[in-house]
Structure formats: C-alpha cells, structure tokens
Amino acid sequence: MKKISVVYWSGTGNTEKMAIAIKDGAEAAGASCTCISADSASVEDVASSDSIALGCPAMGSEVLEESIMEPFITEIEKRNLSGKNLALFGSYDWGDGEWMRNWVSRMKKTGASILGEGLIIQNDPDEEALSSCRTAGKLLAQ
Ligand SMILES: Cc1cc2nc3c(=O)[nH]c(=O)nc-3n(C[C@H](O)[C@H](O)[C@H](O)COP(=O)(O)O)c2cc1C
Numbered sequence: 001m002k003k004i005s006v007v008y009w010s011g012t013g014n015t016e017k018m019a020i021a022i023k024d025g026a027e028a029a030g031a032s033c034t035c036i037s038a039d040s041a042s043v044e045d046v047a048s049s050d051s052i053a054l055g056c057p058a059m060g061s062e063v064l065e066e067s068i069m070e071p072f073i074t075e076i077e078k079r080n081l082s083g084k085n086l087a088l089f090g091s092y093d094w095g096d097g098e099w100m101r102n103w104v105s106r107m108k109k110t111g112a113s114i115l116g117e118g119l120i121i122q123n124d125p126d127e128e129a130l131s132s133c134r135t136a137g138k139l140l141a142q
C-alpha cells in the first residue's frame with residue numbers, strides 16, 4: 001500500500017479543504033494517507049513517503065506563508081525526492097498564480113515528479129475544484 005503525506009498551511013480554511021479532498025481521493029484509490037497541518041508535520045515522515053502533497057495559499061506578495069510553511073519547505077527542498085510523485089496545491093485570490101509557478105520551479109530541484117504545474121483554486125473551492133483535488137489524490141496513489 002502506498003504511503004502518502006499531505007501537509008498544508010491554511011489561514012482561513014480554503015487550502016485545508018483542498019488538502020482533505022486530496023486525502024479522500026488518495027484513500028479512495030487504496031493508499032494510506034496522513035493529512036496534517038505544517039506546524040505539526042515532520043520533514044522525515046514526509047521525505048519517507050511514497051508520494052507527497054504540499055499545500056499553501058498565496059501569501060505576502062506572491063510567496064509562501066513565511067513563519068511555518070516557508071521554513072518547512074526550506075527543509076524539504078534539501079532532500080532528494082527522486083522517484084516520488086509530488087503535488088503542490090493552494091488557494092489564491094487576486095494574483096495570477098505567480099507564487100505557485102515559483103514554488104513548482106523550486107521543488108523541481110528535488111528530483112520529484114511534479115503533478116501538473118500545481119493545483120491552484122481561487123478562494124473557496126467549489127465542488128468542481130474539490131473533484132480536481134480528489135483526482136490529484138488518486139494520481140498520487142498510483
Ligand atoms: C496576508 C495575505 C496575503 C495574501 N497575498 C496574496 C497574494 O499575494 N496573491 C493572491 O492571489 N492572494 C493573496 N492572498 C489571498 C489568499 O491567498 C486567499 O485568501 C486564499 O484563499 C487563502 O487561503 P486559505 O483559506 O487556505 O488561507 C493573501 C491573503 C492574505 C491574508
């Protein structure tokens with residue numbers, strides 16, 4: 001059974017809803033999946049998973065959340081994640097997805113296979129958006 005880690009930071013719950021839908025999709029596809037907030041996640045657990053999903057909304061001015069998620073990602077990006085599938089996801093509002101483009105290019109250096117170009121949803125995810133998240137979870141479980 002594939003072990004999948006979903007780790008996210010979410011201020012108002014939009015990215016958290018995406019995280020839960022990714023977990024639901026992964027479990028429906030038969031994977032074992034943990035879904036936790038970045039403030040209680042372990043870099044070791046994440047790096048030892050078969051597939052990984054990391055979520056954070058656009059914050060600051062098109063950056064990751066700086067006190068918890070950015071330091072977590074700084075540790076994760078030091079790891080060799082070759083052979084692992086990695087999904088990046090998050091909610092945004094007024095931007096054009098710049099934070100996600102930058103995040104995807106950072107994470108490519110880990111050697112992980114990035115699913116698509118990051119899954120971004122404007123504000124509160126609707127049912128169609130949640131369905132895309134469940135599909136991403138299924139793909140991570142393959
Ligand atoms: C402090 C702050 C900074 C933000 N910066 C951006 C930004 O640079 N670009 C953008 O598109 N949205 C920005 N947003 C909007 C959030 O990304 C958006 O509200 C998102 O849905 C929040 O997701 P969450 O509910 O998971 O926290 C910002 C929101 C806050 C509170």
